[in-house]
Amino acid sequence: MADRWRGVAVDIAMTRTVPWRVFTLNDPARVILDFSELDWAGLDADAVLAGSDKFTDIRAGLYRPGWTRLVLSLASPMVIDRAAMRGPVQAGDPTAMRLELAHASAEEFAATTGAPNSAVFATPAPRPMPSPKTRQTGFGDLVVVLDPGHGGIDPGAERGGVVEADLMLAFARELKEILLRAGGFKVVLTRDRDVFVPLEERVTIARRAGADVFLSLHADALAQGRATGATVYTLSDAASDAASQTLAERHDREDILAGVDLTRQSDEVALVLMDLARTETTPRSEALADTLVEGIFSATGSTYKTPRMKAGFSVLKAPDIPSVLIELGFLSSPRDRKLLQDEDWRRRAAEGIRDALQYWSIQDAANAERLRQ
Structure with a gap:
């Protein structure tokens, strides 16, 4: 992670390329990164926060079966300037995700927030609800x-x-x-x-x-x-x-x-x-x-x-x-x-x-x- 005059760059090293997505959310301002099958067990949030004043909190963990999520809480509004995953060109090359954020006004930030449409994350068709439950009568469980x-x-x-x-x-x-x-x-x-x-x-x-x-x-x-x-x-x-x-x-x-x-x-x-x-x-x-x-x-x-x-x-x-x-x-x-x-x-x-x-x-x-x- 490196602070820059116009924002911050975040590099995430990993052992292989995986499906991913990135977006921002408001109230509070935060950047969301979702990855398939990525393990965050070694993440030292305190060390990361100590190296940058652009973030107020960092959390990572399981989001849904098969997917994990990294949440970066922003100290001030920033928009996604660039995001890309770099795989190895030849054996031994590193694999990494690079995210670049740029400072923005509150209005500019609000205009870019929201999760992107995705078939992978689409809400499944609702299952039929059971019939309305009658009020309990003291009999039965x-x-x-x-x-x-x-x-x-x-x-x-x-x-x-x-x-x-x-x-x-x-x-x-x-x-x-x-x-x-x-x-x-x-x-x-x-x-x-x-x-x-x-x-x-x-x-x-x-x-x-x-x-x-x-x-x-x-x-x-x-x-x-x-x-x-x-x-x-x-x-x-x-x-x-x-x-x-x-x-x-x-x-x-x-x-x-x-x-x-x-x-x-x-x-x-x-x-x-x-x-x-x-x-x-x-x-x-x-x-x-x-x-x-x-x-x-x-x-x-x-x-x-x-x-x-x-x-x-x-x-x-x-x-x-x-x-x-x-x-x-x-x-x-x-x-x-x-x-x-x-x-x-x-x-x-x-x-x-x-x-x-x-x-x-x-x-x-x-x-x-x-x-x-």
Whole structure:
């Protein structure tokens, strides 16, 4: 990597040529490089950042099966001036990808952003959605979809050697086992390995599973201020406070519209249908969140000073599934970080969530019966 007066040049050495693509995205400004079958295990992001002031962050990892992604967060707007992969001319010649970026205005940058059209990356034709799920009645298994936050190219928060994506995947697996041992639950994970799953796909997985409940699991970190203990979020257009807004912006990379088939409807009809669905779902989500707070506190004694919060997290936007986001703790807190790494504490937290789901299922079914009468 070499800074230049008009931009920066990035050279990526590799053992052989591979299919690739490069493009930029805005909010925040970043350069995306996708490669087929390229291993980033040896990447030293700190060393790369130390050699240039053009980038604020570098992340690499699995993007989708067979493809990895390199994300270069830009310190200021730059456009792609040149990008090419150079293969060996004769035996022993190096193989490398060269990317040259040039400084640009915000307007020039915005005009060039967006992923290029590609048959390789085209969204597959949607599979038929299952029939609409009726409200759970307290009989039969409660279908719980657990969503371990982040993963793959998006590790989430990192503090003291602890990575949010890895920690939440471990907790989701532990929680799944506790729910299955209890009986009366069917559990689906949105990811069961360290892989990137787009936000909209997480909600789609829940709908295809016929979810009765969607729990998104996180353990974030705050750059400023002190916060400890678990927090349970429900959806709101307005965040409860500045910290909630910050976390929502960090979790969400793009907006989604999910939960009902609206492809043949106008925007006005879609909004009306979603509002109608949320009329029933919102109070159920609120009751679920309240019960989860009680369950986690009873089991661990560790909740945030205001454990019930609201924010516009995209993964909570399915209008037909009671959905909550659980911040199990804050990696920015040494106390929480220690607890989150303690298997016994995580077991107790999972048991508290189990008890809360059992109680909520009974109360929710009773409320449905009263409404029918």
